[in-house]
Amino acid sequence: MDDAKIYNVCLMRVKFQITNAKQRLGGTVPPGGRLALESYNTGDIDDIIDILEIYDLEDRTQEGLSQKLEDLAYTVSVLVRETIAFDYDLKGNLGLYLLLKEKRPVQEITVADAALSAA
Secondary structure (H helix, E strand, O other), X not given: OOOOEEOOEEHHHHHXXXXXXXXXXXXXXXXXXXXEEEEOOOOOHHHHHHHHOOOOOOOOOHHHHHHHHHHHHHHHHHHHOOOEXXXXXXXXXXXXXXXXXXXXXXXXXXXXXXXXXXX
16 A cells, blocks of 8 residues: 555655654654645646646636645545645745644643642
8 A cells, every 4th residue: 555646646755755854853843843745846736736646626726726635635644644734835836744743841740739739
């Protein structure tokens, strides 16, 4: 199943990119909790349809494409067991992103806090 493609998103390639990204991060989480895995260097709907081979897209509007990309990201996320999303960068280019949860610092509980919560 690893070598399967969902439209033109290769699961093996995405898993490889995720593994490499996590190794580079070394346990840290980037600002905003997302890391670009790949960019398609375009924001044009027709180009995106061709790149990802989403030829069954009936509603060829930005809204229709966004819904299809959301569904595609969900399917790929389930299959690779990581959360990914499609989004646009500041230049308007579509990219595939790994979404990571920011680690929250553990809050120390003092004796006074414990006494107050017990009261």
